[in-house]
Amino acid sequence: MNQKKIRVFALSKLDWIRKQRLKIRNQVREKPLKYINQETHYFRGHSYQLKVLEDNKPPFVELVKNEILIHVPTGADMEKRRSILNEWYQKQLMELLNPLIKKWELKLVVSVKRFSIRSMKSRWGSCTPKTHGIRFNLELVKKSPECLEYIVVHELVHLLEASHNNRFKALMDQFYPNWKLCRKELNGLQIKS
Secondary structure: OOOHHHHHHHOOOOOHHHHHOOOOOOOOOOOOOOOOOOHHHEEEEEEEEEEEOOOOOOOOOEEEOOOOEEEEEEOOOOOHHHHHHHHHHHHHHHHHHHHHHHHHHHHHHHOOOOEEOOOOOOOOOEEEEOOOOOOOOEHHHHHHHHHHHHHHHHHHHHOOOOOOOHHHHHHHHHHHHHHHHHHHHHHHOOOOO
């Protein structure tokens, strides 16, 4: 393509580019976490205060009322605390995903061969229809149950329709009518870097 055609195309998309830049600029930015007492952390759409307890027991995490209690070895640094909490988040998300995937496999008459949980920078999930493999963003454990279920349905619908075309949207409308509200909620949230 020559420079003139590229320039004409870019200029034709200028309004869209400006809107996208404004949307990104106005997104709520999460402060980097330090994994210290009284810091706000999220689980299933609710906020909790973090309480760090140093002891010589094996590390573990528990929810008590409005707090996430993280038991760590004495002197554990920020990275160790993050690792312990993320392991707990991973376990919790795995427990949440198993029944959701089974439920939606039956409703959509599809089969997931394997799924995994990863830290992703720009996606809530992804699907490889050829292998029937699905990946979920670890950050989903912090979002509302409705948003988590939306992503499960979204990725499983990709087993029926690989692209985001009209058929895909019609299937989403049929099986999860509130999907656009959940997408809007998730798109308004910053995915951690």
